[in-house]
Amino acid sequence: MTRLLSSALTLTKRLFKIIFSFFYSIGEIVEFFLKCVKYFITEKFYVNIFLKQFLKIGFNSLPVVGLTSIFTGMVLALQSYTGFSRFSAESAIPNVVVLSITRELAPVLAGLMVAGRSGAAIAAEIGTMKVTEQIDALKTLSTNPFNYLIIPRILAGIISLPLLVIVGDIIGVMGGYLICVNLLNFNPTVYLQNTYNFVEFIDVFSGLVKASVFGFLITFMGCYHGFNAKGGAQGVGQSTTYSVVSSSILILLMNYIITSFFFRL
Amino acid sequence: MRKKKIIVKDIYKSFKEKVVLNKLNLDVYESESLSIIGESGSGKSILTRCIVGLLKYDNGSISFGNLNNINNLNDKEKMDYMSKFGILFQNSALLDSLNIKENLKFASKQDSFNKILDEVGLPNSILKKYPSELSVGMQKRVGLARAILKKPEVLILDEPTTGLDPIIARQINSLIKNLVKKSKITTITVTHDMESVYEFADYVAFLKKGIIEWYGKARKINKSRNSSVINFIKGIN
């Protein structure tokens, strides 16, 4: 009986510990964010580092985003053909393709790809700087690491992701076009006309809003986990994993929230 | 007449259950070269990190000049405070994405680094290289150049010779000796290399179990009767 009681007690203790550490890390994340905002407003902005990161996150991700978009567009066309041909609604394929790509697939897939690519790289780079005391060195050299390392990366993420997604939108639609025209005997002009007439501003816009939010989540999580890396190479590896996992989950969560917001509009 | 520059009073620092500094007291005097020695893991780096303001201590106080307790400084004041120190970090901590010139620019906006490179015994050609292209000894020299370039009030050297072969270590020691003795800068050197102590320390503090167990003139450390100090010196040499 006492044994049961004591094991129940340790279990509750452990549960409380988990809950506590959960809220504790939320608090830390919020504090980290507020520091970013504060230093962004009050201190120096490093333009050249922003531009470098913009190239690194945005331009260098073009191939990956392009490839995922084109294949997604192609698959989308094939799959919707399978479904729609069963009730002779093939003509709706361009509509489905453009809608799914712009509202959903281009931003989410680009987000996940960039999270794996740039988010991980950011966490690894900043994590290494942390455990090798480079960040401490910056502080003692009158350089605020938030302004020098973190803010330029986050801003680059917020701005470059929507631009990537615009490219992804176009390439994705082209993927669907390629399949429909070459494989399913659609009329090219009609396909493009359909797409153009059907798509609305809000479709593209909501996708770009998502992209911006994802860009923030990816770079923010990369910076946060890198900045809090501890204890050598292993800690850096762990921070990379945390960064990719947390930003991927947050992307999917925020995707739902933003979708339901635009759903009402 | 010795003048106190930094006063460490009853400093307490722990990580979870592990107590690293346990009510430690230490005075650092102006224009003197102090060596902090002690076994690996005894808390030497933690102590210096507390002194320069990179780490908050749990209890006690550190005073610097007319600043009474540096734990209470706000972010901005902390930045200003840290800029009083020139630090050679344990692994040099050069920014590895930047070349040597860009690294040195963090310490001083000047365009020509000929003079400082000459002082630390490096050729000019090094400016365009990246830290990873340099040997560990050269990285330490660059780290040293970066630390003294900003003309700090206090120079902190964290294990300047650890990881170097004996010949390079001796070169670095005599380099530091020349710099320290010439400029009369207040210096705190963390080390477990007794050669460094003999070469350029005026005073020595021996750190063990979270406190300064022995403090005295460097010249007299060999005559110390403290058994831990004796064992430490024997263990190394």
Ligand SMILES: Nc1ncnc2c1ncn2[C@@H]1O[C@H](COP(=O)(O)OP(=O)(O)O)[C@@H](O)[C@H]1O
């Ligand atoms: N962030 C940390 N978390 C937990 N323990 C730490 C941390 N940093 C240092 N320690 C512990 O504090 C002790 C002192 O470390 P340190 O000051 O680096 O030793 P050293 O005298 O070799 O410079 C070590 O035992 C180390 O394990």
Ligand SMILES: [Mg+2]
């Ligand atoms: Mg150390």
